[in-house]
Each structure stands twice: as structure tokens, then as C-alpha cells.
Amino acid sequence: MIEPDALRAADLRRRQAMIDGDADALAPLLASALVWTHSSGKQDGKESFLDKIAANAADYHELEVSDDVVACFGDIAIHRGNLTGRVSVDGREKALRNRFLSVWQGSGSTLQLLAWQSTGF
Template identity: 35%
Template sequence: MTTATTANEDSQDSPAAAGIRAAEEARWQAMLDGKLTMLAELLSDTLAYTHSTGLQDSKQSYLHKLSSGALRYESLEFVAPVFRVLGPVALVSAVMKATVQRGGSRREVASSYLAVWENTPAGWKLQAVQATPLAATA
């Protein structure tokens, strides 16, 4: 994983900026390590996750794909992440490069994504992800 930069309305050293950075980095690590209990704690019960393929998942369906082995992340790299804290909401944008196992096939994925987080009494919760595939480079 890459080191992230933060751009937000708050100071880069603010508790909110540090909190969203920690939450997103914990999500990345949980995805890679298959730590589904940790991942479940970070996801909102109303999660809307749109993959770069256009497929959509809820919290339950996404966790089921991971727990059943239908989806597994072999490698993850996040390039140039930007964190924007806007009151109780945070936006995280980055390029994700990954090697995934999906449906028994290994594939390379490169996408640009936007993640929407909400700061709740229980901490930061991921509300939505929208990923867009990147064109292959020669």
C-alpha cells in the first residue's frame, strides 16, 4: 500500500482527518488480509458498493463473497489517495490496483474510486463505494 496524502477542509492534523485516514487504511488491510470481522465493523449496514465491473453489493453480499472465497484480494495498491473531511462526511478518492481471484479466475484490476464515509457515534462507517475501471495502458 502507498502512503496517503490528505486534502480536507480541516487541518491535516485534525482528529477527523486522522480518523478517516486510519479507517480507510484499516479497510484496505482488512480486505487484503481477509479479516472479515474487522471489515464488517467498518462497513455501514446500508453500504452501497459498486465495483468497477458495474456489479453492486450490499454489506451482506460483499462480506458473503469474501467469506465464501468467491472474491479474494491477492494484492492491493492504492495510488495517490486524497482524503476530504466535510463535517460528518468524508470522501476518499484514489486509484486502486489489485490482483483478485473472482469466480476461480485471477485478474488484474485498475480502477479509480470514490468512497463515502460517515462519522457516526460508533466511529467512521463506509456508506458507499463507486469504482470506475481505468483503461489499460500500453
Template identity: 35%
Template sequence: MFRRLSTAAAAVLLAATLAGCATRAAPDTAQDGPSVALAAERLRIAMIDPTPEALGQLVADELSYGHSGGRVDTKASFIGDLMNGKSDFVTIVITDQSIQVVDGVAVVRHTLTADTNDSGKPGKVQIKVLGVWQKRGSDWKLLARQAVRPA
């Protein structure tokens, strides 16, 4: 009887554990997706017309910002390059955006097409971007970004 009860208890415990894992892994996109999209749009605007305050509110202190050429920025270097014109976006158009949110982390993918004027030199860029946003309190912060040039 004890063995049968132990087996039954183990089965219930296993089922509850698996159910809990399934619940935690369920996407929260429908609930949080619009607020992530708003944060991503605020970042797009702030990259065109940068201020330290606007950018500082949107990016995490631990930011790892990977460029398509291989360079990786921190929060300080990302904001600094936008403020001093080393990285200067004249226009940014975002297309093909998708957002998936799970447990307070959002994965945002899109295509970024932009006119630039980096260090006073006009240019154009089209890249694929993966952004990882983390919910901190009621705010979404960009924690990591990686860009690649389409093949």
C-alpha cells in the first residue's frame, strides 16, 4: 500500500512539476507584446533624435550591443556614439518585426533600413536585428542587440 501511495504521489508531483514548467514557458506575447513594441519604437525615435535621458531610460546598464561589422558597444559607448555623431541615423524604417515574450524577456526581430550620416559621411544600411528586452518593474530595457547584414 505504501509503495502504491508513493508511486501515486510521485506521479502527482511529476505532473505538477511538468504543468508548472509548461505554464512558465508559455509565451506572454499577447499581454506584453504591445508594451515591448512601444519600447522598441521609442528606441527607434531616440536613435534618430538622441538624448542621453531618452536612451538611458530604454537601455539596460548591462547592454551588449553588437554591430553588423563585429564591434560591440556598452551602454556608455552606444549612447556616446549617438550623441557625438559617430553613429548618426537620419531615418530608420523598421519592417518585418516579430515579438515573442516569455517570463519577462522579449525577443524582438526586425529588418532595419536607415539613412545614416556617421561622422558626417552619408550612407545607407539594411540589417537584420535581434533585440533582447528585459522587463524591469513596469519598464522594458534593451539588454542585448545583435545585427547582421542580410546575405
């Protein structure tokens, strides 16, 4: 059973690894079947997403979650809320103001992100 606090802790580690550009720290938090849908509509799987993090293709400066809700269903959980932050892509800084929906799987402290989708607002 996934506990909301454990999921929030895993998500915080995910965001910090992205800010740090640390693909090695991020990898265990992502399921092999990951589908990452960017706010632009483009999609990445686990390997392509990790490659982008390692190459610093998107340089995340800040990622903050607010107004989030976690709904747990055994070893699956849905996490939704607001994400704000800053990212530089191709040398241009962009402010992030998104709503997100993510799906996690696992139990205890072993949680992995299965799906992410965000939409600007």
C-alpha cells in the first residue's frame, strides 16, 4: 500500500534530481514503462527522458508542487496538483505554471513514476 507521505517524499527526490541534473539519482524513481508527456504534448520514455536530464537539455532551476492531492489504490497512486518553477531550454529561461497528473506504483519506500502529464494554466 502506498502512503501519501511516502509518495510526496519520492516526488520531492524526483524533482531534486531533475534540478540537480542527476540522471543516476532519477533513474530508480522512474518505471521502465514510464510515459512522460510534456506540457507541449511531446512524449518521452524512461531512457529518452534520462538522456535529456543527463545532457542538461532542460536545465531545471526550481520545481515546486502546491495544492496537491494523493489518491492511493493499493500499489498504485494518483498524484495531482500544481507545479511552478523555472527551466532553461536552449539558453532561454521559461516560467512553469502547470497542473499535473502523475501515476506512481510500488510499496513502502520503493516507488516509481509510471506516467506524468502536465498542462499549462
